[in-house]
């Protein structure tokens with residue numbers, strides 16, 4: 001399971017809507033290998049999510065997982081989501097910090113729906129239908145956007161909150177609302 005290079009902003013895959021995976025092909029080695037590579041690459045990059053276009057693959061597939069911050073939010077076990085449809089199940093928007101493995105080192109405040117319903121297929125081609133909230137909902141919305149050629153910068157309402165993590169850490173450490181360890185990075 002090799003770690004693959006993550007493409008960065010400027011690569012056309014990040015701005016191209018991804019195509020659905022044919023359900024009959026999900027169990028084939030090509031897709032299964034891609035899933036394994038994505039999980040490995042996400043962990044290696046210390047991200048909490050990764051979408052296929054970030055590896056230059058234009059298919060509707062993302063993975064996410066998070067562990068290690070129990071005081072902030074519960075661990076999120078690994079999820080593989082194929083051909084997702086996302087519908088907000090809360091009209092409430094919440095702002096929090098986000099970063100992107102394809103836009104290294106930058107962080108910004110992004111509004112997201114507090115909760116979303118996720119429908120799609122898992123890595124065995126079985127139907128998925130669940131509601132996620134809070135941090136998990138944020139990660140899902142970030143990854144889902146990648147499948148539509150959208151990045152978190154497009155979602156920001158105030159670009160003045162955009163900054164390099166190193167600078168935030170130096171000048172904002174300890175300030176309310178800033179915690180680099182608790183940032184959704186996908």
Ligand SMILES: [Zn+2]
Nearest residue numbers: 100101102186
């Ligand atoms: Zn991202």
